[in-house]
Structure formats: structure tokens, C-alpha cells
Amino acid sequence: MAEIQTQIKAFLSKFFGNHDLQPDEDIFSLGFVNSMFAMQLVLFVEQQFQISIDNEDLDFENFRTINAITKLVERKTALFASN
Numbered sequence: 371m372a373e374i375q376t377q378i379k380a381f382l383s384k385f386f387g388n389h390d391l392q393p394d395e396d397i398f399s400l401g402f403v404n405s406m407f408a409m410q411l412v413l414f415v416e417q418q419f420q421i422s423i424d425n426e427d428l429d430f431e432n433f434r435t436i437n438a439i440t441k442l443v444e445r446k447t448a449l450f451a452s453n
Contacts, residue, residue, distance in 0.1 A: 374419070374440045381414050382436070393436040408433065415439060421446040 375393060382391055386402055397403055403411075411433060412423050421443065432442045 371440060371444065374443050375436055377418055378415075378436050378439050378443075381411075381418070391436065393440075395436075396434050398430060398434055411439075415443060419443045419447060 379391060379393075382397065385407060386397075386400070389400070391397070412428070415421065416423050423442075423446075427442060427446070432438055
């Protein structure tokens with residue numbers, strides 16, 4: 371889990387400048403996220419963690435915080451491992 375969080379935070383930090391993004395901080399409420407960035411974030415998650423984000427996964431709650439994204443990745447990788 372910590373490794374996943376570290377990778378997600380490193381990616382997000384490229385876009386959030388000097389802001390020290392915390393694991394439970396809502397990235398949408400900070401005003402940095404637009405639709406283009408949301409697409410980049412989904413692509414990053416898919417490529418970095420080799421998972422497929424399905425339509426039902428495209429919910430703001432799954433991408434709102436570092437912790438939420440981490441949980442999504444863990445859930446998707448657990449599903450992939452069990453198949």
C-alpha cells in the first residue's frame with residue numbers, strides 16, 4: 371500500500387507544484403483538477419499499475435484522494451490476481 375501511495379503522490383506532485391498533498395486531501399476541492407487532468411490521472415493509474423479502469427470505476431470518489439486511488443488500485447489488482 372505504501373508503495374502505491376508513493377507512486378500516486380509522485381505523479382500528482384508534478385501537477386500540484388509546491389503543495390504537499392496529503393493522503394486524505396481532496397484533490398478536486400483544491401481546484402487543480404480539470405477534465406483533461408482527470409483523463410491523465412486515469413491513464414496513469416492504468417499504465418502504472420497495469421489495471422483496467424472500467425466505466426463503473428469512473429466515479430469521483432475513486433479518484434478524490436491518494437487513499438481512494440490506492441484503494442481502487444488494490445481492489446483492481448486483487449481482482450486481477452484472483453482471475
